[in-house]
Amino acid sequence: MEFVEKRLIERAKRGDREAFAELIEIYKDKIFQLAYRMVGNRQEAEDIAQETFLRVFANLHTYDDQYKFSTWIYRIATNLCIDRGRKKKPDFSLDEEIEQGEGLDWYSRLSSKEQTPEEKVVTQELQETVQDALSQLAPKYRSIMILRYIEDLSLQEISDILKLPITTIKTRIHRGREALRGRLRFM
Incomplete structure (x- = not known):
């Protein structure tokens, strides 16, 4: 997997959007799950996952391949979750109905x-x-x-x-x- 991932990263760094799309495919569920567990809200987790991939795309040229790509992308997602938590005020109500399975x-x-x-x-x-x-x-x-x-x-x-x-x-x-x-x- 690492060899394939490295090739995708090299191609994505050269501007190959299909290679970047494959990287997203590999990590989208993992990043969403991480974000969902940290923020506890499906919509926010989707937003954070999307923002993570936007930042990865914008900063891919700064990625140092001496380190694992997964470590780099998890750091971006984790920091976004922590930042979101700092900015967010509680937005729940005791009267609010909870969707089944939420x-x-x-x-x-x-x-x-x-x-x-x-x-x-x-x-x-x-x-x-x-x-x-x-x-x-x-x-x-x-x-x-x-x-x-x-x-x-x-x-x-x-x-x-x-x-x-x-x-x-x-x-x-x-x-x-x-x-x-x-x-x-x-x-």
Whole structure:
């Protein structure tokens, strides 16, 4: 995959729009999922994913191929999510009706032949509870928890994306888990 990706990047740097479209195809779902987990809103996640690819296109000439492309694109998306969180004020209402299934990704909506309806409800409630607790974490902890446990990135990859030392990453993972545990206890 890396060889193919490198060739696509080289072609895209030379202005080949089809190569860039293929890069988007490779990363669009991953970037959307990262953004959705960080901001908790489908429309905002789509906007962030689109903005990520616009920035990648505009700055592709600055990409240093000594580093993994995935690290570079995840850094752009993560920073956009954090910036969005800083600018945003809460926009929810206790009277607002919640759309069925909101807050869940497509995979969590797939039915399983082994689960009973009761088990499905319990699973859905648990996922909503975890997502809600995750969304309440400070952005510096939320981004690391998502990158580590949902995107399954290594400490080094997270360090490269966020440009933080691994010791800081470890500390924030520990504090993020503690904060998440505390929030889940009271839900």
